[in-house]
Amino acid sequence: MGDWVNVTSSNISCVKYDEDNNVLTVRFNSGAEYEYYDVYSDDYYNLISAPSCGSFLNHNIKGKYRYEKIY
Numbered sequence: 322m323g324d325w326v327n328v329t330s331s332n333i334s335c336v337k338y339d340e341d342n343n344v345l346t347v348r349f350n351s352g353a354e355y356e357y358y359d360v361y362s363d364d365y366y367n368l369i370s371a372p373s374c375g376s377f378l379n380h381n382i383k384g385k386y387r388y389e390k391i392y
Contacts, residue, residue, distance in 0.1 A: 336365075344358055354392040355390050358389075
């Protein structure tokens with residue numbers, strides 16, 4: 322499992338990516354955590370380098386991948 326990566330966002334605290342299982346975990350500033358499944362590595366790398374991580378998540382991750390709230 323990957324390490325947490327802090328991101329600059331008004332909504333997202335940090336993210337991590339498990340390349341072996343293609344699982345993206347997003348921790349929001351509220352403390353909630355979600356796992357997104359079968360996420361392409363390109364989407365992860367584009368997320369952490371996006372000018373707005375929240376916008377990237379909303380437009381390119383949510384609605385595209387299965388997810389589950391884990392915390």
